[in-house]
Amino acid sequence: MAVKIKDGIYWVGSVDWEVREFHGYETSKGSSYNSYLIVDEENVLIDSAKHYMFEELMEGISSVIDPMDIDYIVVNHAEKDHSGCIDKIVKLSGAKVITNEKGKEHLELQFNTEDWEFIIVDTGDEINIGKRTLKFIKTPMLHWPDNMITYCIEDKILFSNDAFGQHVATSERFDYEVETIEEIFEDAKEYFANILLPYKMLIPNAINAVKGLDIDYICPSHGLIWKEKIEEILNRYMKWSSGECKNKAVIAYDSMYGSTKKMAHAIGSGLSDEGVEVKIYNISGTPMNTIMKEILDAKYILIGSPTLNSNVYPPVAMFLAYMEGLKPADGKIAVAFGSYGWMEMATEIIKKSFEKLNFKVVDDECLKCRFVPKEEYIKKCYEFGKKLSEIEN
Structure with a gap:
């Protein structure tokens, strides 16, 4: 059912409890696909x-108006999680589609748009729908070339698309309804680290705009609507996009017989004993997006x-490819380590991945262990961790 945001403006989206x-x-935790309905002299569906x-x-939609009465559909982004129902809605209502040039191009590549009526907008363009005016701001590569955001001037509502999602x-719709707000910030951080991170250099200009x-409200395409914590989420986006690091080490590994694990x-113990916050993950047992959330603001990557x-x-190869695509901030202190039998190759491959990302690679003779690390070898690894904590990026 619809949820009222302000008079005449509603969340009419859907919650996908099962998607994994x-x-x-x-x-x-599943997800949601947030669609918004503006009821005015002309009715507008956003995404x-x-x-x-x-x-x-x-x-x-039907809990508010007859879907046939939709006059416009704003397509802020043509990816299928935002646009998957648009063809049916256009056929049902005859609504005009408001988007930008790239959005039109992407929709034409996915649907039969022969009978669609497009209204093409650019940054700064406005459309009056009665009591309200919608203003459009293009945000290309956040995270597709077609991305834009829509601002309802009179109601002070920003429909932010993928940003801030x-x-x-959840059964809640607004940030102020959640008791553990820091958990939502962590969800937003994970979303940023796995979707928007490759385009971090574009974030500051978008935030300033x-x-x-x-x-009054930021209404993203996924997750909760921001009301009480707008300033905080804007500030966190600026921080996450800056590449600012905490004194934190993320150690991600996989192991065949336990040697690399040891x-x-x-x-990690050496780093921790020197006051570094340490996160250790087995790659096979941890979602890659969880590891990337922690890498976002980590000083050390091992x-x-x-x-x-x-x-x-193989699981490490998959993670390296995933991390390379997301392009964490330059200059992180990086370490490749591992065990081997008759020939060592893994650490050299990992270091090449680090070099692609412009990380600062630190090497040591103790980082390549043949077969099983004995007690003396484990001590060397521990001491390496302690020394690593002294290196600045």
Whole structure:
């Protein structure tokens, strides 16, 4: 059912409690597809949902108006989790589609738009719908070339699309309804680290543009609506995009027979005993997006793998590819370590990945262990961890 945001403006989206994967992102908490309805002299639907959520979307809209009375559909972003129901809604209502040039191009590549009527907008363009005026701001590459945000001037509501979202299914709709608000910030951080991170250099300009608006609500395409914590989420986005690091080490590894695991924990103990916050993850047992959330603001990145068939262990290879695509901030202090049998190859492959990301690679003779690390070897790993804590990036 619809949820009122302000008079004449409603959340009419759908909650996907069961979804557990979002193109490589493990959505253990589910997600939501937030659509918004503005009821005025001309009725506007802002974004839709995945195709299989069409009935839920129609229920929300129908609780407010007849879906046939929709005059415009704003497409802030043409990816299918936002646009999956648009073809059905256009066919049902004959609504005009408001988007930008790239949005139109992307929609034409996904749907038969021969009978659609498009209204193409650019940054600064406005459309009056009666008592209200909608203003559009293009935000290309946050995170597709077609992305834009829509601002309702009179109601001071920003429909922010993928910015400020979280992948979480919840019966609450607003930030002030959640008791553990820090958990929502962590969900937002994970979303940022796994979706927007590659385009971090574009975030500050977008945030500055947003800060120039008078905003009562930020309505993203996924997760909770921001009301009470608007300033805080804007500030956190600026911080996350800056590459600012905490005195924190993320150690991500996989292990065949436990040798690489022993090395990981020994190095981690050395770092921890010198006051560094340490997060240790087994790659096979941890969602990649969870590890990336912690890498976002970590000073030290340590990746461990046994050598298998002259290569890294397959789960480690997958994680390296995932991390390279997300492009964490330059200059992180990076360490490759691992065990091997007759020939060591894994650490060299990991270091090449670090070099692509412009990390500062630190090496040591104790980081390559043949077969099983004995007690003396574990001590060397521990001492390496202690020394590593002294290195500045």
